[in-house]
Amino acid sequence: MSDSRAQGGRRGFLRHTLAVLGAGVAALAGPPLLAAPAVQVEGLRAERRGAGVRLVFTLSGPTEHKLFRLANPERVVIDFSHARLRRGARLALPPLPGIRRLRHAPWQDHDLRVVLDLTGPVTPLSRLRRRADGRSEVVVDLQPPAASRPVKTLDEAAPPPRELVVVIDPGHGGRDPGAIGQRGTREKDIVLRIARQLEALLRREPGFRPVLTRRDDTFLSLRERIRRARAAHADLFISIHADASPNRKATGSSVYVLSEHGASSEAARLLAASQNAVDELIGVDVEQQDPMLAEVLLDLSQRHAIEASHQVASALLRELDKVGSVHSRRVERAGFVVLKSPDVPSVLVETAFISNPREERRLLTRSHRRKIAKALLRGIRAYFRAHPPEGSVLAGTAPREHVIRPGETLSAIASRYRVSLRQLRRANGLSSDLVRPGQRLRIPRHDT
Ligand SMILES: [Zn+2]
Incomplete structure (x- = not known):
């Protein structure tokens, strides 16, 4: 740190660090640079296949990969060995059924790990496909599990x-x-x-x-x-x-x-x-x-x-x-x-x-x-x-309707959705706070 202002901060930093286990040091560089791996992951395309989804990763050449599932929350992990993402390439997905998002990161020095966060369990399958031009493709198929799943109720489908x-x-x-x-x-x-x-x-x-x-x-x-x-x-x-x-x-x-x-x-x-x-x-x-x-x-x-x-x-x-x-x-x-x-x-x-x-x-x-x-x-x-987290009030994902269950009161519903009683009454044209089970209420978006 070169200037005196930074020195002050450094002191403060050291003071706090005294109580710290395995203290890090400010402004350390990241992990050391490593030799370039042989294969580059160049891109990704996706398409719906029946009830499932097919992802195709394009690679500059053939390489081994591993695929496995994780539960709670449901994820599928794909490891490309001796691979990295090509400079400037993006692994982005359009909205697809069953996939919440895709994350990736270098893994174990020379591999690339891709994690798919899913909305529910899937049966994943993958295979390597060689192309005539020397490139290869890893095809990942995600199919819904064969067993029939219970139908979600309205409440489960739209959590508050x-x-x-x-x-x-x-x-x-x-x-x-x-x-x-x-x-x-x-x-x-x-x-x-x-x-x-x-x-x-x-x-x-x-x-x-x-x-x-x-x-x-x-x-x-x-x-x-x-x-x-x-x-x-x-x-x-x-x-x-x-x-x-x-x-x-x-x-x-x-x-x-x-x-x-x-x-x-x-x-x-x-x-x-x-x-x-x-x-x-x-x-x-x-x-x-x-x-x-x-x-x-x-x-x-x-x-x-x-x-x-x-x-x-x-x-x-x-x-x-x-x-x-x-x-x-x-x-x-x-x-x-x-x-x-x-x-x-x-x-x-x-x-x-x-x-x-x-x-x-x-x-x-x-x-x-x-x-x-x-x-x-x-x-x-x-x-x-x-950056509103998914499902948060700020994400605007609030359900627009609430079905009243036995024992629920209007004020409890108002506080659950963080709207005022007055807003809730007005949105539903209510003249009193009496509600009955089964009644549907419109939940107003609160003005932040
Ligand atoms: Zn302090």
């Missing part, structure tokens, strides 16, 4: 939209005061107030459900914070801190995401730990699978989470920039344990430098803390609007 869970983690607490300003301001107190402010704002935001890792001045281990985020099924984990630096001039906010290095060493640590832990992390019964599988699944989910974390972090930085100075305009990378939840996009925000007398003074004012909380809210909102 999901609220996005934002886990807000006020740093430090209890016997760990965090950084301390010149006036004796303790980081743990300031960040708890900002976190509660953000919680209040998110509570009023349709489609979001905030969860705090701590609500008072208690000590939580880093692992416990992650555990709480996972238990809450977090869509986003945001840890809130205030920075300190021996350089009292250092000012501004920074946003950190986990470095790839930290991520991969964490994956290694998890793998070294009990299989149960890995199992729980990736939601797959790994004991029944190839032992290498756990590793790549973890790797894939982490890659996705890191990419998402970057996007959240950029959105937060843009908003923090509007309310004060930012310490560094780019997203910083670090190996904080608190960011190491492999499948949850996670960011750590250093709101300001508590070691800077002017920023300490500002952090002590309610109005400034509120400005920070609002900037965080706008950043979170901007990210999720641009």
